[in-house]
Structure formats: C-alpha cells, structure tokens
Amino acid sequence: xxxxxxxxxxxxVRRLFLVLFQCKKLLFLLCVGLCVKSLYHVMNTLGRHIxxxxxxxxxxxxxxxxxxxxxxxxxxxxxxxxxxxxxxxxRKPFLRRFKYHWEPFLTSKSIYSLLDRPFKQExxxxxxxxxxxxxxxxxxxxxxxxxxxxxxxDLPGSFGRLWCQRCIVxxxxxxxxxxxxxxxIDSHHVIIRLNxxxxxxxxxDVGERTSIRLFFPESALPDPLENSDNxxxxxxxxxxxxxxxxxxxxxxxxxxxxKEGFWRQPPQEWNWNISQLRILNPYVTYEATxxxxxxxxxxxxxxxxxxxxxxxxxHLCQEVNIAGFGYPGNHDTTTPIHYYNTGLSRxxxxxxxxxxxxxxxxxxxxxxxxxxxxxxxxxxxxxx
Numbered sequence: 001x002x003x004x005x006x007x008x009x010x011x012x013v014r015r016l017f018l019v020l021f022q023c024k025k026l027l028f029l030l031c032v033g034l035c036v037k038s039l040y041h042v043m044n045t046l047g048r049h050i051x052x053x054x055x056x057x058x059x060x061x062x063x064x065x066x067x068x069x070x071x072x073x074x075x076x077x078x079x080x081x082x083x084x085x086x087x088x089x090x091r092k093p094f095l096r097r098f099k100y101h102w103e104p105f106l107t108s109k110s111i112y113s114l115l116d117r118p119f120k121q122e123x124x125x126x127x128x129x130x131x132x133x134x135x136x137x138x139x140x141x142x143x144x145x146x147x148x149x150x151x152x153x154d155l156p157g158s159f160g161r162l163w164c165q166r167c168i169v170x171x172x173x174x175x176x177x178x179x180x181x182x183x184x185i186d187s188h189h190v191i192i193r194l195n196x197x198x199x200x201x202x203x204x205d206v207g208e209r210t211s212i213r214l215f216f217p218e219s220a221l222p223d224p225l226e227n228s229d230n231x232x233x234x235x236x237x238x239x240x241x242x243x244x245x246x247x248x249x250x251x252x253x254x255x256x257x258x259k260e261g262f263w264r265q266p267p268q269e270w271n272w273n274i275s276q277l278r279i280l281n282p283y284v285t286y287e288a289t290x291x292x293x294x295x296x297x298x299x300x301x302x303x304x305x306x307x308x309x310x311x312x313x314x315h316l317c318q319e320v321n322i323a324g325f326g327y328p329g330n331h332d333t334t335t336p337i338h339y340y341n342t343g344l345s346r347x348x349x350x351x352x353x354x355x356x357x358x359x360x361x362x363x364x365x366x367x368x369x370x371x372x373x374x375x376x377x378x379x380x381x382x383x384x
Contacts, residue, residue, distance in 0.1 A: 104312055105235070106279040107153040111136075111144045123283045133239040133302055134286035142244040143279070149251050152275050156233065159211075159316055165189050167317035168374075169325075170206055171306045172197045175375045176324035177339040182207040184374060185323060192313055194305045195219035198227045198340050205339060206324065214280065214309050217246040217266035224272050234272055235312075237280045237305065247279075284311055293357045304353045307361075310371070323374040325362060327355055 102123070103110055110127070114136070119125040127135045136143050147153060159165075167190040170176070185191060185207035192212045193199070196219050199208050210232045213224075216239055221227060224234060236247055242261045249257045250270040257268055288303040288311040289295050295302070303311075306325055313320045328335040365371045 102315060103281055104155055104284060104315060105153060106143060106147060106281050108144065108147050110281065111140060111147065114140060123281075126283055126286050127281075130282070130286060132241060132243075133237075133282055134289065135282050139238075139241045139244065142241055143238070146244045146248050147279065149248065150274060150277060150279070153278065155278075155316075159190065159233075164319065165317045166319045166321070167192065167313045168321040168323060169306065169309045169313050170194070170197070171322065171324035171326070172338045172340070173324045173326045174328070174336045174339050174341075175326050176205050177336075178205065179323075179375055180204050181323060181374055185209075188321065190313070190317060192309050194309060196221045196227075197338070200227060202340060212309075212312075214305055214312075216305075217243050218262055218264040219305070220267050220270055222267040222269065224270070230273070232276065234277050235280050236277065237285070237308065238282065239285075239302075280308070280312070284308060287311055293354065293361055295354055295357060299354070301352055301354050304355075304358060307358055314371075320370075321372045321374055322362075325373065325375075326359065 110124075113120075113124050114128050116124075119128065127137075129135060129137060131137045132139055166188045168185055168188040169192045170185060172194055182202075182204045186209045190211045191207065191209050192214070193206075193210050194213070195215050197206075199206055199210065210228045212233045212235055213228055214235045214237050215221070216237045224232075228234070236243075238244055240261075242258065245258055246262075246266055248254075250267070251274065253269075259265065285302060285308050288308045289301075290297070292311060293303055293307065310320070310322065324339060327337055362371075362373070366373050
C-alpha cells in the first residue's frame with residue numbers, strides 16, 4: 001500500500017513538472033510573439049512613412065520625427081530597428097527603384113526573357129530598347145554567346161547571407177591618399193574596387209581585401225591576381241558592343257585579337273578563374289544614370305564606374321560606405337585625379353560623365369544618411 005501511494009505521488013510530481021514545463025514553454029512563445037508583434041508594429045509604422053516619402057530626423061536628441069514634424073517614437077523604440085536597418089529602409093523614398101526581380105548580373109535566363117512579349121518588367125523593356133551601355137539592343141546575340149563561356153552567371157550566395165551586410169565602394173580619387181583608413185576599409189564585409197586601381201603599394205590608405213572589382217576592357221588589369229584576391233568576383237561592365245568581343249577573345253585565348261575601336265589599348269591576355277567572372281546587367285548602368293543621377297538622355301553622358309558600383313552596392317548591402325570619391329575642381333591644376341598617380345591624369349577621359357551631377361547626388365545621399373563617406377571632408381573640399 002505504501003509503495004503504491006509513493007508511486008502515485010511520483011506520478012503526480014511528474015505531471016506537475018510536465019505542466020510547469022509546458023507553461024514555461026507557453027510563456028516563452030508568448031514573449032516571442034509579443035516581441036515579433038512589437039517589431040512588426042515598428043517596421044509597419046516605418047514602412048508607412050517610407051511609402052509617403054518622408055525623411056526621418058532627430059529633434060532634441062530624443063524624438064524621431066518625419067519631415068512634417070510628426071513624432072515617430074523615442075530613441076529606445078528606434079533602437080530595436082538598428083542603425084543598419086534604418087539606413088537600408090531610408091533609401092526607398094530617395095532611390096525609388098527597389099524591385100524583387102532586380103538582377104545585378106546578366107544571365108542566359110535574362111536573355112531568354114527578352115523573347116517574351118509583352119514585357120513583364122521595366123528591366124526587360126530597357127534591355128531590349130536601349131543600346132549599350134544601357135541595354136542590349138543590337139547586342140543580344142553577342143551577349144548571349146559570351147555568357148555561354150561562363151559556368152556561373154548569378155550572384156554568389158555568399159553575398160546575401162548576412163543580415164546586416166556592410167559594404168564599401170573604394171573610389172580611385174586622390175582624396176583617400178594619406179588618410180590611413182586601410183584597416184577600416186578591410187573591416188567591411190564586402191569591398192568593391194574599380195578598374196585597374198592597385199592595392200599592393202597603397203594598402204595603408206585603401207586596404208588590401210577585394211570582394212568585387214568592376215572593370216571594362218580599357219581598364220582591365222593585365223595580371224588581375226596581382227591586385228586582387230583569389231576569390232574576388234570580377235565584374236565585367238560592357239559599354240559598347242566591341243567589349244563583348246574583347247572578353248570572348250581573351251577567354252578563348254584567340255591569337256589575332258581585335259585592336260581597333262578602343263580608346264585605350266586593352267590587355268591582349270587576361271587570365272582569371274572563369275567561375276569568378278560575371279557580366280554586369282546594363283540595367284544597373286541605366287539605373288545609375290537616369291534614376292539616380294537623372295541625367296538627360298540627349299546629353300549622351302553616363303555614370304562613372306564609381307556611381308555604377310555604388311548603385312550595385314546599394315542593392316546588395318544594408319549599410320553602404322564610400323571612400324576615395326570626388327575629383328579635383330576645374331581650377332585645380334595641382335591635385336592628381338587618382339591616388340596611385342605620381343603625375344596628373346588626363347581629364348579628357350572624363351568628358352562622357354557629368355561630374356557636377358555626381359558630386360551633388362553624392363552629397364545629397366550623405367546628407368540624408370543613405371551612405372557615409374569615410375573621407376567626407378576631403379571629398380567636399382576637392383569639389384569646391
């Protein structure tokens with residue numbers, strides 16, 4: 001009888017512990033649910049103001065308000081959103097072009113989509129109607145045949161795995177010279193570099209890591225590995241139909257290569273791991289030129305590689321910084337254009353770009369907190 005009573009007592013205790021465990025689990029789920037609901041409320045409020053195109057500012061150091069002066073909450077509320085996420089969502093009303101179907105690189109699939117009518121997306125229409133550097137009109141077959149040489153065409157998954165991906169676009173401007181921010185640059189998750197800019201002798205100022213390097217035939221490094229990492233993603237930016245021909249010839253190692261039609265003679269040999277090569281979607285250039293800078297189509301000008309790279313970064317990353325942007329003023333005859341030049345560079349290489357429009361747009365993005373410039377004081381000074 002005693003043993004039976006003991007067994008019953010043990011069973012009751014076990015059931016009691018089981019009930020307590022279930023209650024604890026229920027309380028935990030309830031807390032999680034409340035946290036998610038609170039976060040949803042904050043983000044929903046954030047989204048409504050973003051859709052209205054309002055800019056969030058801080059007044060008195062405590063309250064966040066929109067452009068109309070309406071309170072959005074105190075600093076404690078906004079702390080839950082996080083600085084990285086705030087900078088990301090702020091971009092929407094200013095850049096006005098985030099689309100779920102946006103593809104940074106050309107793929108065989110994107111070429112096939114041009115065969116469907118009517119076009120489902122603006123991206124497809126732009127690619128079909130515009131010539132390079134903004135579209136593939138009259139260059140579709142050339143682009144498609146070049147893509148067949150690339151075993152990998154999409155954005156690598158490693159570039160989209162982080163919740164708060166910090167990226168930096170390192171420009172080639174002289175403003176980064178002597179700044180000694182190399183370690184700060186290398187601390188970013190993704191580091192985007194431009195053209196043939198060297199890093200070896202200048203790592204104190206520009207760092208030494210390279211995640212992505214944008215280039216075109218005239219700016220290609222003869223030996224890419226000398227100033228890039230083994231896993232660097234080399235992104236080819238086509239500006240004219242001849243550019244696709246150059247890329248096919250160097251990949252196929254053609255003996256008699258085309259030499260005419262380039263404003264500067266490109267390398268005759270270019271060796272790189274082909275699986276780490278991508279072709280930039282011309283829509284990225286179109287977007288940077290007409291939607292960000294809002295240049296006039298009749299001007300015949302287009303965005304610099306730096307702005308194109310920045311547009312790419314704004315799509316890939318939640319936090320975007322820049323360094324080494326800006327050019328010497330028109331009356332400045334002593335400051336070099338690039339950080340790696342001992343003498344003055346030829347400014348006639350820049351005639352196809354609107355440097356004033358780029359400077360104004362960059363300053364506006366910095367002022368609004370969309371991007372941050374690690375060399376802001378020199379950037380602004382050199383453009384006055």
